[in-house]
Amino acid sequence: MRTPAQNAHLALLLEVASTPKPGNVDRHRDLEDLRFEHFLAGAVGSQHGLELAADGAAIGPAFERAVAGMAKQEGDNTQFGALLLLTPLVRAAVTDLSQPADLSQSTDPSQSAVESVVDETTVADAAAFYRAFEHVDVHVADPPADMAPLDVRRGSDAIPALEKRGLTLVDVMEQSVPGDDVAREWVTGFERSFTAAERLASADGPLPDRAAAVFLSLLAERPDTLVATKHGEGVAREVTDRASELAAQDALSTDRDAVEVFADDLVNRGINPGTTADITAAALFIALESELVSV
Amino acid sequence: MRTPAQNAHLALLLEVASTPKPGNVDRHRDLEDLRFEHFLAGAVGSQHGLELAADGAAIGPAFERAVAGMAKQEGDNTQFGALLLLTPLVRAAVTDLSQPADLSQSTDPSQSAVESVVDETTVADAAAFYRAFEHVDVHVADPPADMAPLDVRRGSDAIPALEKRGLTLVDVMEQSVPGDDVAREWVTGFERSFTAAERLASADGPLPDRAAAVFLSLLAERPDTLVATKHGEGVAREVTDRASELAAQDALSTDRDAVEVFADDLVNRGINPGTTADITAAALFIALESELVSV
Numbered sequence: 001m002r003t004p005a006q007n008a009h010l011a012l013l014l015e016v017a018s019t020p021k022p023g024n025v026d027r028h029r030d031l032e033d034l035r036f037e038h039f040l041a042g043a044v045g046s047q048h049g050l051e052l053a054a055d056g057a058a059i060g061p062a063f064e065r066a067v068a069g070m071a072k073q074e075g076d077n078t079q080f081g082a083l084l085l086l087t088p089l090v091r092a093a094v095t096d097l098s099q100p101a102d103l104s105q106s107t108d109p110s111q112s113a114v115e116s117v118v119d120e121t122t123v124a125d126a127a128a129f130y131r132a133f134e135h136v137d138v139h140v141a142d143p144p145a146d147m148a149p150l151d152v153r154r155g156s157d158a159i160p161a162l163e164k165r166g167l168t169l170v171d172v173m174e175q176s177v178p179g180d181d182v183a184r185e186w187v188t189g190f191e192r193s194f195t196a197a198e199r200l201a202s203a204d205g206p207l208p209d210r211a212a213a214v215f216l217s218l219l220a221e222r223p224d225t226l227v228a229t230k231h232g233e234g235v236a237r238e239v240t241d242r243a244s245e246l247a248a249q250d251a252l253s254t255d256r257d258a259v260e261v262f263a264d265d266l267v268n269r270g271i272n273p274g275t276t277a278d279i280t281a282a283a284l285f286i287a288l289e290s291e292l293v294s295v
Numbered sequence: 296m297r298t299p300a301q302n303a304h305l306a307l308l309l310e311v312a313s314t315p316k317p318g319n320v321d322r323h324r325d326l327e328d329l330r331f332e333h334f335l336a337g338a339v340g341s342q343h344g345l346e347l348a349a350d351g352a353a354i355g356p357a358f359e360r361a362v363a364g365m366a367k368q369e370g371d372n373t374q375f376g377a378l379l380l381l382t383p384l385v386r387a388a389v390t391d392l393s394q395p396a397d398l399s400q401s402t403d404p405s406q407s408a409v410e411s412v413v414d415e416t417t418v419a420d421a422a423a424f425y426r427a428f429e430h431v432d433v434h435v436a437d438p439p440a441d442m443a444p445l446d447v448r449r450g451s452d453a454i455p456a457l458e459k460r461g462l463t464l465v466d467v468m469e470q471s472v473p474g475d476d477v478a479r480e481w482v483t484g485f486e487r488s489f490t491a492a493e494r495l496a497s498a499d500g501p502l503p504d505r506a507a508a509v510f511l512s513l514l515a516e517r518p519d520t521l522v523a524t525k526h527g528e529g530v531a532r533e534v535t536d537r538a539s540e541l542a543a544q545d546a547l548s549t550d551r552d553a554v555e556v557f558a559d560d561l562v563n564r565g566i567n568p569g570t571t572a573d574i575t576a577a578a579l580f581i582a583l584e585s586e587l588v589s590v
Contacts (some may be wrong), residue, residue, distance in 0.1 A: 002367065013308070013335040027322060027331065036322065037503055040308040041590040044301050047342070072297065073590050158448050206334055225417040295368050 004093040006048040008086045010041035011284035012079055018211035020259050023266030024277050036076025045069035047085055060125030060169055063087040072135040080138050081182040081278035086285055088089040088117045093289050103162040108211045108290040111189040118186050121169035126161045129169050141179055181225040181275045196283030201292035213252050215280045219243035224273035299343040303381045306579035307374055313506035315554050318561030318568050325456035335368025340364035345549040348385040355420025355464055358382040359427040366431040375433050376477040376573035381580055383412040388584050403585040406484040413481050416464035422454045436474055436524045459503035467475050476520040476570045491578030508547050510575045514538035519568035
């Protein structure tokens with residue numbers, strides 16, 4: 001049996017190994033300055049933070065530690081969003097809600113368990129989340145004017161404003177929706193992650209092939225928010241429309257070349273749907289931890 | 296900074312990600328029942344055993360734990376030989392020889408340090424090594440008649456014979472040479488692993504590309520002992536001759552297609568030079584840990 005922290009680590013590895021994952025680094029594709037090995041090293045580096053989450057540390061500091069470790073490779077940001085999903089999911093997998101003090105029992109990570117985990121986050125967790133941005137460059141949108149003091153890119157400089165407004169980490173996530181579908185998972189009980197885990201379970205073939213199919217299905221259902229932030233809503237919509245056509249014809253089975261062409265095209269245009277990859281990693285964790293799938 | 300156990304873990308991941316690695320699972324190739332994701336899960340599973348080695352546990356039990364964790368995936372044996380090299384190397388990286396009791400200082404893993412580690416192994420370490428064979432199917436040659444009671448395939452049934460003869464783990468390794476080039480590393484101060492680490496340092500390009508070049512150079516210099524055991528000395532010699540021709544012309548730079556053809560040919564014939572991959576993983580660890588290379 002792997003521990004929840006190990007399953008989270010393996011989910012990160014399986015996510016990047018799955019191919020084709022249009023626009024992202026995958027088993028068959030590197031980006032110019034962001035290569036496969038950076039993701040391997042990022043996953044290894046995140047391990048101690050994920051273990052902290054499993055051992056009962058507060059979510060914010062565990063996440064910050066995971067990010068600090070992840071960032072110790074030369075590709076800079078590889079798995080920030082994925083870790084923001086995995087940290088509370090790992091905690092949910094070791095929390096027996098009937099006995100909140102008992103972290104020794106591993107349980108399937110349920111939506112209600114992870115909702116409780118995020119609802120219990122504090123202002124201190126939010127402060128640690130802001131500190132995490134000092135370890136790595138994360139691409140985010142400009143906040144609205146009244147939120148400028150809380151721009152995550154200010155890192156720990158934003159903490160006094162955070163404390164003044166008394167915002168917990170889940171409050172910060174609520175402020176980030178819409179426009180950030182990782183944050184959206186936090187406020188919707190990780191709805192898409194759990195649905196995608198079910199899709200992984202019902203798909204056929206080796207797990208990386210299933211993950212590629214689930215990635216395409218996620219990309220087809222909502223425009224990727226990282227693509228929207230970097231390239232605009234129009235491009236994000238175009239990518240989703242194309243993914244939607246391919247998913248509708250089950251192209252990974254019926255016309256794999258078409259998906260490969262799509263993947264190469266997005267890589268060439270520098271369009272990487274990173275949010276969709278983050279949710280794929282979360283789904284892999286849920287499916288592994290709940291033994292819906294195996295490797 | 297990654298810990299020695301994390302660098303060992305990353306070495307396993309980089310080894311399998313390197314391509315082309317003729318005959319082996321690599322970033323671009325799976326074998327029929329042994330796929331890339333099995334190696335990812337094997338690396339994750341081995342983590343706690345590698346941590347035991349770093350924390351000062353005896354080498355035999357740490358290795359057995361690493362193998363037991365590695366084997367918890369559906370491809371069966373992925374990294375047995377690599378772990379047999381990495382376990383003493385990890386210990387050597389945390390052992391300050393001037394202060395043997397101090398495991399808190401990380402040092403470059405030197406040949407003399409790892410020689411001391413293997414020289415200090417005991418009969419109990421050998422017993423744990425035999426138990427490790429119960430977790431996984433390892434392809435080994437038939438032992439000579441006088442060694443039949445010590446056939447590793449007997450697992451813990453061989454332990455009484457082992458204890459009667461008073462054989463330590465390094466003694467068992469000495470008995471396995473010639474015919475097993477992983478064992479040979481144990482009795483030669485990990486000579487080829489350290490030489491290969493230097494080659495990784497002096498090669499150009501991303502680390503997985505360097506590892507592929509070093510794999511080819513290792514395959515060119517000595518017939519792979521796993522190939523000899525499975526397919527005979529003649530086949531092992533043929534593979535080495537072909538690797539030697541390709542290495543001599545620096546084919547990975549000058550005629551990469553020729554190496555890819557060689558790789559596909561070996562995969563199609565079921566010839567996997569696993570021992571050479573094990574030494575490549577050991578070299579990656581030494582090079583990472585000594586900061587000769589970075590990711």
